[in-house]
Amino acid sequence: MSNVDKEYDQYVYWISANIL
Structure with missing residues (x-):
């Protein structure tokens, strides 16, 4: 799970890095 x-x-x- 971890x-x-x-x-x-x-x-x-x-994904966040790609969006930025």
Whole structure:
């Protein structure tokens, strides 16, 4: 569960960086 959360966080961060 923790691993998935971390991966999801990275995914969201990557998208945020792309949007910016």
